[in-house]
Amino acid sequence: PSDATPCNRDPSQTSGHSETRAARHGSKGSKTNAQGERRRPSFTGARRISTNSAVSDASHPSQTSSLIGRKSGYARRTPIFIDPEEMKRKVRENLTKAKYDVAQYYVEDGLWRKIATSPLFEKMTLAVIAANAVWIGVDTDYNESDTLLQASPIFQFAEHFFCIFFSFEWFARFKSFRRKLYCLRDGWFVFDSALVLMMVFETWLLTAIMLISASSGDASGLGDASILRMARLARLSRMARMARLLRAVPELMIMIKGIVAATRSVFFTLALLTLVMYIFAIAFTQLTTETKVGKQFFDKVGTSMYTLLVYGTLMDNVTVTLDSLKKESFILCALFLLFVLVAALTLMNMLIGVLTEVVSAV
Numbered sequence: 179p180s181d182a183t184p185c186n187r188d189p190s191q192t193s194g195h196s197e198t199r200a201a202r203h204g205s206k207g208s209k210t211n212a213q214g215e216r217r218r219p220s221f222t223g224a225r226r227i228s229t230n231s232a233v234s235d236a237s238h239p240s241q242t243s244s245l246i247g248r249k250s251g252y253a254r255r256t257p258i259f260i261d262p263e264e265m266k267r268k269v270r271e272n273l274t275k276a277k278y279d280v281a282q283y284y285v286e287d288g289l290w291r292k293i294a295t296s297p298l299f300e301k302m303t304l305a306v307i308a309a310n311a312v313w314i315g316v317d318t319d320y321n322e323s324d325t326l327l328q329a330s331p332i333f334q335f336a337e338h339f340f341c342i343f344f345s346f347e348w349f350a351r352f353k354s355f356r357r358k359l360y361c362l363r364d365g366w367f368v369f370d371s372a373l374v375l376m377m378v379f380e381t382w383l384l385t386a387i388m389l390i391s392a393s394s395g396d397a398s399g400l401g402d403a404s405i406l407r408m409a410r411l412a413r414l415s416r417m418a419r420m421a422r423l424l425r426a427v428p429e430l431m432i433m434i435k436g437i438v439a440a441t442r443s444v445f446f447t448l449a450l451l452t453l454v455m456y457i458f459a460i461a462f463t464q465l466t467t468e469t470k471v472g473k474q475f476f477d478k479v480g481t482s483m484y485t486l487l488v489y490g491t492l493m494d495n496v497t498v499t500l501d502s503l504k505k506e507s508f509i510l511c512a513l514f515l516l517f518v519l520v521a522a523l524t525l526m527n528m529l530i531g532v533l534t535e536v537v538s539a540v
Contacts, residue, residue, distance in 0.1 A: 280367070283360040290353035303347055304426055307419045310340050314416065326385055341381040348374045366422070376415055436537035443532045451491070451525045458490075458517045459483040465510060471502045490514065491521045 284291045293299055313336055323329040326337055348370055352361060361367050424430045437444075459482035466472025475489075476482040489499040496518070503510040 280364045283356060283363060284354040285356050288354070290350050293350045294354040304423055306340070306343050307423060311417055311420055313340070314414070325388060326381065327388060337381050341377050344374050344377060369418070373415060373419060433537060436533065440533055440536040443536070444529060447525060447529045447532060451521060454521055454525070455483050455486045455491070458486055461513065462510070466506070469506055471506045471510070474502065475499060486517060486521070490517050491526065493522055
């Protein structure tokens with residue numbers, strides 16, 4: 179009996195009995211230690227594993243920001259203003275890309291390929307595009323005829339010349355393709371095809387229809403002046419060819435790319451300017467009620483916003499508005515000067531700074 183006391187037991191037997199009791203009671207979700215005390219199931223190992231995994235994930239610099247973002251609960255947002263370094267990186271990537279050349283879809287050799295890829299023919303095409311753009315303005319000012327048939331010979335000759343040249347240029351480029359379906363892969367060719375089709379319809383098909391209508395005795399045919407004027411407005415689509423001139427001048431393309439890249443920043447700057455004008459317009463409309471200057475410049479909220487835009491933001495003859503407000507009240511004059519400080523001197527210069535930063539980055 180004395181050997182059976184806990185003090186005289188062998189430690190190995192005690193640990194063995196403890197393991198037996200732990201195995202016996204394991205289905206109940208509890209365990210006992212060597213002294214027979216009950217203890218809860220331990221999750222220390224799981225915590226240690228999860229902590230170690232989090233530490234190991236955080237040890238990688240690429241995962242640290244995402245781990246912090248998940249714990250903070252804030253999603254990464256797109257910045258309002260353009261990051262110059264990121265833009266420069268994208269520009270460098272674009273410069274390293276292989277330059278697109280439509281000649282890769284052309285035949286290996288032949289007359290039409292030589293014409294389409296000739297630098298002289300390309301420069302001649304650009305010159306004719308510029309001449310056509312200038313001629314559209316001359317035709318608008320001096321050609322008073324509603325139809326091409328009624329126009330003077332100089333206008334008829336110019337229209338037929340431009341139509342023949344652009345049709346020949348389109349035909350030469352089309353014949354140069356190795357497979358004719360490859361022409362659909364070139365966006366510029368599809369774009370020029372639409373313009374040439376409209377030009378041919380206006381210059382030749384419409385004229386032929388009018389001649390047929392006149393010979394058949396149908397004077398009403400297509401003689402409606404409003405319809406003909408609408409057809410002449412379609413000539414403005416030829417101005418879209420000026421995009422090819424812009425592509426030939428790198429400096430202009432840099433400016434256009436800068437404007438496109440700054441669209442988001444410019445939009446939010448103008449939105450802030452509109453909000454400021456709206457707030458000041460409400461203030462001026464309420465403060466100048468039943469006054470002479472109010473009836474002249476700030477009758478309604480829309481009128482007040484127009485006044486603030488033209489005289490306060492664009493600074494067009496601002497002294498007229500300031501003198502009128504000064505005669506009414508110095509407080510109104512000071513409030514208008516505050517708007518000029520915020521809108522014209524701060525926000526507009528901020529807009530100029532955004533465009534300058536973007537263009538320099540591009």
